[in-house]
Amino acid sequence: MSIPVRHAQSPIGARMNINGREVDYYCGTSYYTLHGNPQVIAAASEAMQQFGIAPATSLAMTPYEELEHLAKSFFDAESVSYIASGYLGMMVLAQALRDDYDIILVDELSHYSIVDAAATMGKKIVPFRHLDPEDLTEKLRAHVQPGQTPLVATDGVFPVTGAIAPLLDYTSVLERYQEAVLCVDDSHAVGVIGEKGRGTFEYCGMTSAVKHYFSGTLSKAFGGFGGIVVGDGPLEEKIEKNVRVPLGASRPPIPAAAASSMGIKLLRDHPEMRQRLWRNVKQVRDGLRNLGFDIPDTPIPIVNLKGASSLDLEHVQEELYSKDIVVAHIPPRGYSDAPDVASLRIAVFSTHSSQQIERLLATIKSAI
Numbered sequence: 455m456s457i458p459v460r461h462a463q464s465p466i467g468a469r470m471n472i473n474g475r476e477v478d479y480y481c482g483t484s485y486y487t488l489h490g491n492p493q494v495i496a497a498a499s500e501a502m503q504q505f506g507i508a509p510a511t512s513l514a515m516t517p518y519e520e521l522e523h524l525a526k527s528f529f530d531a532e533s534v535s536y537i538a539s540g541y542l543g544m545m546v547l548a549q550a551l552r553d554d555y556d557i558i559l560v561d562e563l564s565h566y567s568i569v570d571a572a573a574t575m576g577k578k579i580v581p582f583r584h585l586d587p588e589d590l591t592e593k594l595r596a597h598v599q600p601g602q603t604p605l606v607a608t609d610g611v612f613p614v615t616g617a618i619a620p621l622l623d624y625t626s627v628l629e630r631y632q633e634a635v636l637c638v639d640d641s642h643a644v645g646v647i648g649e650k651g652r653g654t655f656e657y658c659g660m661t662s663a664v665k666h667y668f669s670g671t672l673s674k675a676f677g678g679f680g681g682i683v684v685g686d687g688p689l690e691e692k693i694e695k696n697v698r699v700p701l702g703a704s705r706p707p708i709p710a711a712a713a714s715s716m717g718i719k720l721l722r723d724h725p726e727m728r729q730r731l732w733r734n735v736k737q738v739r740d741g742l743r744n745l746g747f748d749i750p751d752t753p754i755p756i757v758n759l760k761g762a763s764s765l766d767l768e769h770v771q772e773e774l775y776s777k778d779i780v781v782a783h784i785p786p787r788g789y790s791d792a793p794d795v796a797s798l799r800i801a802v803f804s805t806h807s808s809q810q811i812e813r814l815l816a817t818i819k820s821a822i
């Protein structure tokens with residue numbers, strides 16, 4: 455049996471309707487399933503009634519101002535710019551900071567957002583080994599000429615494996631280079647990790663003086679849509695001076711901005727949502743480890759399952775689907791950071807019940 459094209463017939467949820475069947479859903483990136491949350495939907499509808507669908511103007515509009523204000527406070531940041539998509543976030547950062555660095559070093563399995571952003575800069579690009587601060591050290595030594603300043607770019611949390619970039623190790627390497635810059639695409643970490651949900655820098659306990667910035671998306675944990683670029687006060691001016699994205703691309707539609715604001719408010723006011731997500735992640739990770747899989751103990755809601763070469767993971771996915779449980783099968787190198795062998799990607803939501811997770815684990819056990 456192969457799995458038919460899957461059509462969603464309800465909002466994304468821990469339990470949702472796909473192809474006319476009620477299923478337990480473990481795919482995608484809506485880690486709190488806020489995309490189907492009634493308060494998020496109501497906020498989007500109300501804003502649309504008042505302001506219409508899209509900006510189509512350079513006038514200031516309250517939903518955008520409110521969003522940037524809320525995001526600044528959520529991330530405790532001097533500057534947050536709301537842009538068309540998370541994908542463009544790294545491009546905005548790379549272009550805004552263009553006068554601040556000479557050479558770009560990128561994790562070799564960085565998301566396409568980073569690869570494409572680096573390619574627009576006309577500067578030398580040097581890949582370093584995935585998650586490897588020692589290789590970064592060597593590449594910096596070999597490629598950064600005296601007087602040059604490096605910019606290092608990486609995902610904070612990688613989308614398929616859920617690996618966390620060792621940002622503190624990178625900053626200790628970068629401390630040897632005056633004015634070095636660290637830029638992180640934190641799309642899978644914002645709203646998810648760190649005590650206040652501020653992402654990978656908060657999770658790692660970043661205190662280094664190395665200049666650091668991150669981009670992110672509001673279309674995953676926050677249940678809305680659109681990209682954010684987060685940094686210090688001067689970043690806003692540099693964006694205005696050096697970047698054409700905010701001039702050349704409309705911002706996301708009004709309902710998306712209002713939905714994103716509500717997502718930020720919910721995650722700000724309900725830290726128990728993060729606690730619940732981390733508890734579910736632990737249940738899934740512990741359970742899979744008990745089944746013999748090699749699963750690291752992290753709070754990341756992306757769990758990547760690789761088996762022995764004799765284990766047919768496509769068969770496991772099909773068995774799960776036949777029991778109305780949906781997980782993603784990722785072919786070798788099927789996405790930016792996908793491993794070179796097939797794997798299953800299991801996305802854990804705060805709204806999965808403990809019973810649902812028990813059923814997932816029991817079904818995997820009987821399928822392997």
Ligand SMILES: Cc1ncc(COP(=O)(O)O)c(C=O)c1O
Binds near residue numbers: 613641670672
């Ligand atoms: C690491 C990473 N960055 C950026 C994006 C794109 O974000 P958006 O959908 O807001 O453009 C994704 C989307 O999956 C992603 O995984």
